[in-house]
Structures are given as structure tokens and as C-alpha cells.
Amino acid sequence: MQLQTHFALFDEGSKKEIRRAILKAVAIPGYQVPFASREMPIARGWGTGGLQITLSIIGKQDVLKVIDQGSDESVNAVNIKKLVNKTTGVETTIETSEATIIQSRHRIPEVPLTEKQIMVLQVPIPEPLRWVEPSEFKTKKLHAENDYSGAWLLLFEQIMKYGKTVTNADHPVFVHDRYVMAPSPIPRFDNTKMHQSEALILLGAGREKKIYAVPPYTNVNSLAFEDHPFEVESFDGKHCHLCHAATVFMDELINQETGESYYQCNDTSYCLAKLNEQEHMPEVVIEHAR
């Protein structure tokens, strides 16, 4: 029993179904479109939603970049890239500007995206109201009735408790003045990159069976009060110890000997590009993961 793998794994019928869900998502910005969600060769919860979108929209001429936690070489990123390359033969890249499709877990690249690119985000929990209301049936109603008091109350309670809003990654956003949306677990730092983005942003949640989207040039505003404005993670006075970038999202690393913390660009391809630009490339010791 020898079976050939189809282009981009899925049968054409499945791709069509997913593309229909994507079209609906684009037509209603921020609305979570239910879709059947196929079982994938990677685990549910490991980016199957993003992968299903990528496989449904990818063509032979595309160039794919996959990011996981800001890194192109992280296990999951490599895994997904390998799978897509194996079933489609499309080129992969780590250069953000070269990619036509960028699938990502947790980050939007530091380099601004263009109209020619599609950003695909992997989403674990697409429901921004899940922490307020555990029932899917009820949250769907709340969205329909434009009732987001729960989301506001959550922020208000934080202010009452702590004196300020203390959301982590996945700070809810208002899309096109209608739907409150979970921007996938991107850090608050990246929320602003969604606003009036030139690139189409598609978000896929495989386990939760939802696809939603932010079309290009759409307003995306993070939920905040006038007297308690939205704040992103701050890296004031910090800079990357490799490329010295200062206005990017950074990983905090600990020097094992001194116990002091130092910082490094989270977007590794951005960091590498900056290093290449600089004439005297510093000696960088890079450990191999084993």
C-alpha cells in the first residue's frame, strides 16, 4: 500500500473548505469563523490552525518563513517548515522581507510587513472572553450582542486591585470598531503592529476550530481606558548585547556566573540582519541545542 502525498498535504476539498472560512474571516474583521479543523501530522496545540491556513493558501511560487518565539530555528518552526517544504517543495527563508507567507507563533517580525505578504498566526485560545465566560455557547452570544462589558470589567478590576492594567501577552483588541479579538498570544509590544497593517493577518486556532482575520489597513486598537492608557512591555534603557538594537522586543538572559541579566533581540533574523549590516561583526558564540 504505497501512497503519494498530495501537494500541500490536504486533499483539494479540504483546502477549499478552509479557504472559504478564510474569505469569510477577511470579510468580517475580527469575527471568529468556525471551521472543521483537520487532524494534522503535528499535535493539536502546536500550531495546527496556522499550518492549516498556510497549507490552504500556499502556491508553488511562495516563499515561506516560520517563526516560533521569535526564532526561525526553534524546534517547532523547523518542524513546520520541514513539513511544508516536504509536501510542497516551496522555498523557505529566514529573511522577513523575502517571505510571502510568514507563519508565526507569538511574534510579529520587527521589520514592517508589506502588501505582498500574508502573516499567519498560530492561536491557542481565540476567545477573548474565555476568562470571563467558560461557555462557548454564551461567548458566541456576547459577541453577537456586542456585549463586551466582561472584557472591560476584567481590565477595570485589575485597576481596582493593582492600580493599573496588568494583562500579559494576548491583550484584547478592538477590530474595526466591532469585534473584540484575541490577537493570539503576541506580546502587547506587537499589538500596535496589527493596526493599519499593510499585510493581511490571518489567525488560525486548530484545536478550538476557529479562523479569524485582520484585513490590510484595518483599525486595531488595544482595549484601554482614557485615564489608564494601553502600555506595551518596556525595555527602557536596555539594548541587545549582540546588535545593540534598543526599540525591539527582547529576551532577558541571565549570565550564569555573575547572575546579572542581559538582553538580546527576540527576533533572531532581525538581529542577524543587523549584525551583518555592521562592518565589524563581533565574535558571537552560539551554542548548538542538543
Add this chain to the structure above:
Amino acid sequence: MAYVAVKGGTEAIEASIQRLTFERIRSQELLEIKTIMATMRGMVDQVMSESSLYSEFLAALAIKQSEANMEEAVFLLRAHRSTLPRLYYTRVVETDTMAVERRISASFKDIPGGQILGASYDYTHRLMDFDLIDESKSVMKVWLEQFKNDEKSASESSDLTALPKVVDYLRQEKLFVEVEDDDTEPIDVTKQSIQFPTTRGERLQVLTRGQTGAVTSLGYAAIRGYGAVHPTVGELRVGKLPLTISYPTDPTDDIDNDYYIGEIKVTEVEAFVPISTQKENNVEEIEFEIGYGICYGQNETKAIAMSILDQSLELGSGVHPTQDEEFVLLHIDSVESSGFISHLKLPHYVTFQSKLDSMRKIRKA
């Protein structure tokens, strides 16, 4: 730098995969697919059931590849399922046409057609059989010869493909409420995501695909105290069902033109659940309702647990978690639950960094 590296991820993965292959073959013993199909019936059946793909061969291959790790084998087969187009739906199968191998009723000892025990572990002593350590092919052949001879001398039994249903018998006795057939086209949960509240057809599909252990434990919970179901197994059948599809271009949709595409082995359970209903004059009356369970292969515990959960969800009230369809249906899937649990192994540096930031802000404030 742990397992997110600026460079080196590719080599690290490659080495890990090599290691995995090494672990599988290090002892220099190989398991033939046909050996798995012939000797691991229980596991093959469970993998097919949870994968909702009926192929003993592919299930055996998945078992070999995954070193008989259940969640991994189901994962492989489900993923393979995604590459297959869904071309046809079979005709509705009436389970009275089942070629019965085993059929028991825990409700009535004298059922029309009789009790047929068939192959079951239920009546064995669970003692380790140390004779199996030195089982040989020659001994096996002698045993088989003997068995076949004994079978021949056994009396010819009734037609096992046309046994009446115990339920029908009880219906004639008017012990059940007459329910009208619902011929609404069911929603295929693999092509359309379920929306709450669900239909019974959707529930049954999710339950039958459910992870054997999860379905069993929730079924257990429903009868142990976290539910209100007290069932009796009315009929449990194991046997083969013939499947046909209609002739695609035949406008008359004549059953006689159907294609026979093979048979599948299933376990079917009809559990009788007494419920009390309030009659007009405020008198409480007890009626039977049927909880239904069916799954691929011989997997009786799962089919019974499924019938319990079916009734539990049908009843609804929501007092217990086992009556809450979102709680039950969204958590019993093997691929989904193991996938999200195992994602915790992925790095969470970005979200954790963000969390650190919030924690520090709170402390400063």
C-alpha cells in the same frame, strides 16, 4: 540556550529523530505488520476507533511506527486521514443485518435468538499464563486442528445475520415510548465544527471518536455519582456490518444498484435507562430511555460508556459535569487533549517574559 537557538535547531532535531529510530530498533527485533494485525486485535481496534479510520493495515503500521504508543498511533492515523478526500457517504446501515459474533443482554436472560458469548475476556481468570512464554507454532497448529473439529460437531445455530433486536421485543411489550424515526441528514463533525447546543448525531460522532480512556472515565463518573444515569445493558453486540454506497449517477437511487464496499467490525450497545417523568395529574412515572453506543472493533467498555454519556447528555439538566455537553464533548478527543497538554513542552519565552513584566510592574506599584 536550551532548545531555542539562533542556529543549530535543525541539527538538534535531526539528532533527536535519529535517536528515536535507534530506540525502536536497538534490540534488533522487528515486528511484522501482519503480526500486529494478527495478534494485537485489541489495540488495532482501539486505534481505528479513536482515529475514525477503518483500516486494520494502516492501524497496524501506525502501531509499529509509534512503538505501540496509543496516543501517537492515533495521532499518526488521524493525520493520515486528513490527506484522504471524503468521497462518499455509505447508505444508512440497519444493525439488525449484523453478522453477530457476540451478543449478550444483561437485562433479560431469555432473549429471542439467545445469548451468544463469542470471544470475551469477561469469563477468563486474569491470571498470568506463563505457558505463553514458550508458545510454539507446532503446539498452536495442533490446538487449531482440535478447535476446528469441535466446532464442526457443534450444532448448527440460527441465522446470525438476522437476529432480532432486544429493543424491538420490548417495544412490542409497550415498555418504551414510541419515538419517531429522525431521518434528518446528520452533520459530519469532521467537515463542520460543532456548534452548541449540538444535535444528537454530532454528539454520537464525537463520543465514538473519543479517547477510550476518557470516554470510559467520564462514563464511570456519570454512574458513580457525578451524573444521574443508572443503566442496564439491554443488548451488547459485536459483529460485522456490510457497507454499501449508492450508484453515483443513478437518478432513481435504487438500492439494488448499490456498490458493496466491504464490512466493518463494530461493538454496539443499547443501554436501558429508567427515568421518572411527571404525568398530567402530577403522578411520577418511570419510563425507559435508550442510551446508544457504537464504535469500531471489539471495544465493549467504550461502547457501554458511550451509551451512558449519550443518555447523560440527552437528559441534560447540567447539574453534573457529565451532563454538560461542552465539558464532555470538548475534552474527550485523544488528538486534541494530548496535543494541547504536550504543547507545554514548547518554549514559552515570549509569553513568560511578558508575564515577568507584569509581575514586576505590580510589585513596583
